[in-house]
Amino acid sequence: MxxxxxxxxxxxxxxARIIFDSVTIGVAEGDRIGIVGRNGDGKSSLLMMLAGxxxxxxxxxxxxxxxRIGVLEQSDAFPEGETVGHAIVGETPEHEWAxxxxxxxxxxxxxxDLPWDGLIADLSGGQQRRVALARLLAGEWDILALxxxxxxxxxxAIAWLADHLxxxxxxxxGALLVVTHDRWFLDEVxxxxWEVHDRIVEPFEGGYAAYILQRVERDRQAAVVEQKRQNLARKELAWLRRGAPARTSKPKFRIDAANELIADVPEIRDRVSLQSMAVARLGKEVVNLLDASVSFGDPETGAEREVLHEVEWRLAPGERTGILGRNGAGKSTLLGLIDGTLEPTSGTVKRGKTVQVAMLTQRIDELEEHWNDPVRVVIDGLRTSFTVGSGSKAQDLTPGxxxxxxxxxxxxxxxxxxxxxGGQQRRLQLLLILLGQPNVLILDEPTNDLDTDxxxxLEDLLDSWPGTLIVVSHDRYxxxxxxxxxYAILHRRLRHLPGGVDEYLRLRAAERAAGERAGSAPAASGGSSAAPASAASAAGSAAPxxxxxxxxxxxxxxxxxxRRLAKIETEVAAVHARMAxxxxxxxxxxxxxxxxxxxLExxxxxxxxxxxxxSELLE
Incomplete structure (x- = not known):
């Protein structure tokens, strides 16, 4: 090449620190390179040096x-007064770019879904990121550095970006250089x-899963002393190999070698023991949402807008559930019902008597009172021990x-x-929450600012946490x-996803296609006027x-x-068990x-x- x-x-x-020392590396046509490593080891610095x-x-x-090298930096900078359309196509006439x-x-x-003539300053962070990506990807480049x-x-949006690349x-x-902590994206693209560590750049063949295998093998052959890091990598490899067939078939490495490496690695979670401990801590009733609906009044028009409609969900002790939904679909509202900060407009929310809910938010409010304290002082005031694991594997750890x-x-x-x-503050924030010993834990975008290691x-720590876990995250992996x-929030209702994230993406694609057939723009949050008709479906009247x-x-x-879909889910699980x-x-x-x-599928x-x-007809 x-x-x-x-x-x-x-x-x-x-x-006071050397980041790179005599690094020599090359990029060839056809390379799609993911750059990984600990925060602070120089991933972004390497990318920016290569991009000039x-x-x-x-x-x-x-x-x-x-x-030609196109660059996407971590911060999205736009001139003051810039509009969405001008940021993407500049002064190019529509008949040319279209x-x-x-x-x-x-x-x-x-x-x-964004207003073509709207100001970028009025957009959310996620919307501005999409504009920045569109501005870059609309150009013609030999190398993309992201x-x-x-x-x-x-x-x-992540799935679309992966498919586009x-x-x-x-x-x-062409060639791609990408720094990201999104491991699904790394494997997909x-x-x-390239692993950046200890002043060097070490290349590995394949995506993230293949890299994990090779790193474990490297550490084993070299008898590396980093035992904890190796164990975490081997445990993660075990999950990758035992996971969905679509994932396990992607990496370019020998299956026999992978199976040999993980032969003595136990299951990721001891579900029976964790379930037993969760029941002991929580009882049989955790949080039950019974026909819960939530509406908010529009401050300008005074009209009521329903966000959630007759949601029925009974959280079980030890349940570990992920919540999906587009921005504005009602994920935060659902979490508010669970943690008690929000009451339903209609319906009821019942909580068990022993339930203690804690939420890791996207803010860092829990750290404000400790802002000027050293970390040592913060942990000195905490409980003396924290129990992780269950049964014979349980162990007490100090805050340190x-x-x-x-x-x-x-x-x-x-x-x-x-x-x-930011990543260290995020980890300390989670530690403060865990040491409070909640039995229902809600994590709202917990992966922000954390590197892959x-x-x-964090995943290893959560594997041994005995309680009900609710996670909202755009990090698919x-x-x-x-x-x-x-579960997903679709059409204001909570919908179980037996097929996981893939099923959610299929449902959203079908929803957009149905909207286009009805002559309306795809459902999404955004402004009043979207991109021109040459790039999106013309608006029309929806089905009555x-x-x-x-x-x-x-x-x-x-x-x-x-009811039938729930039954199919049970039947599919039984067929998988028979197959195994x-x-x-x-x-x-x-x-x-x-x-x-x-x-069945x-x-x-x-x-x-x-x-x-x-659902569309009943809207």
Missing amino acids: AHLLGAEALHLEVP RRDPDSGQVTSRGGT GVPRVREVIAGLVT DEPTNHLDVE KRRWPANQ CNTT QMLERMGFTNAQLSTQVKDLS MLAA FLERVTDQQ ALAGAERRTAEKELQSIE AHDQSDYAGLGAIGEELSA AEAAEREERWLEL
């Missing part, structure tokens, strides 16, 4: 003549992984040991809270890793809502479909079971589509 970009003998220093945005202290970066398929695809995929491109994006260049053309487990060094214990990095450490089931007997018939059919227990050499028998599974997909059609 042709050479595009190279770095030779790069050296970079910051006060930062000069090394010594060494040089060279590129093939005429190579004739470029790439530009039309980018606009349709990222900004159709620094945390998934920050502030929801699951749908996979199709953007023909095979063995990258064919090479908990901090060490979450990546704090002895030197950082003397640092004031206000001087910690710290995410693995983390969500699937720490929860056992997922049902009334009277027709409405009652449709509601009954909807309830019947929901079946003689793996009996190919004919396995084939018959596989056909049975395919039939096809029926579920058909009924889900009908569920969406009925």
Whole structure:
């Protein structure tokens, strides 16, 4: 493959520390490179040096003549008074940019819900990120250098971005360099992984899962003393290999080698013991939402807007659930009902007598009272021990040991809270919450500012936490890793997702397609006027809502479909269990079971589509 970009003998220093020492690395046509490593080890600095945005202290970066490099930085900067449309296409006339398929695809995929002539300053952080991506991706580049491109994006936007990058260049053309902590994205897009550590850049073949295997093998062969880090990586590999077939089939490594490495690694979570402890701490009743609806008044018009409609959900002791939904769908409202900060407009919320709910929010309010205190002083005032694990594996850890487990060094214990990095503050915030010993834990975007190693450490800690866990996160990997089931908020209702995130994306795609067939723009939050008709469907009138007997018939059919989908979920789980227990050499028998599974999945997909059609009619 042709050479595009190279770095030779790069050296970079910051006060009191050397970041890189004589690093030599190259980028060729067809490379899709994910850059991983601990926060502060130099991932973004390396990306910016390769992209020509930062000069090394010594060494040089060279590129093939005429190579065009597009850069996305972590912060999205726009001129004052900039509008959405001008930021993306500039002064180019519509008849010109609308004739470029790439530009039309980018606009349709990222900004159709945004006001084309609206001010960027009026947009949310996630919306501004999408505009910045659209501005970059609308251009023609030989190399894309992306620094945390998934920050502030929801699951749908991340899935679209991954698909776009996979199709953007023909095979063995173009190159991608991406710094991200989103491990699903790394596995989906990258064919090479660079680990930045200890002043060097170490390349690995394959995406994140393949990198984890090779790192474990490297550590084992070299007898590396970093036992804790190795154990976390091996545990994560075990989950990757035992996870969904779509994931386990992607990495380019030998399955036999992977199975040998994880042969002595136990299941990720001891679910029976954790469930037993959760029942002992919580009793049989946790939080029950019974036909709970929530409406808010519009401050301008005074009209009521319903956010959640007749939600029925009974949280079980030890339940580990992920919540999905587009921005504005009502996820925060649902969490407010669970933690008691919000009361339903109608319906009821019942809580068990022993329930203690704690929430890790996207803010850092819990740290404000400790802002000027060293970390050591903060933990000295906490409880003396914290129990992790269950049964014979249970162990008591001091706050100091908990901090060490979450990546704090002895030197950082003397640092004031206000001087910690964002990721360190986030970890300390979680520690304060956990040491309060809640039995219902809500995590709202817990992965912000955490690198891949710290995410693995957090996942390991949550594996041994005995309580009911609710997670809202756009990090698909983390969500699937720490929860056992997922729900989505669709059409103001809470919908179980037997197929997980993939099913949610299918439902949202079907919802958008149904909206386009009805002549309306795809459902999404945004401004009053969206992108031009050349890049999005023209608006029209939606299908009329049902009334009277027709409405009652449709509601009954909807309830019947929901009952059947729940039954299909049980049947699919039983088929998976039969498949796992079946003689793996009996190919004919396995084939018959596989056909049975395919039939159930096809029926579920058909009924889900009908569920969406009925939901639209009942709006």
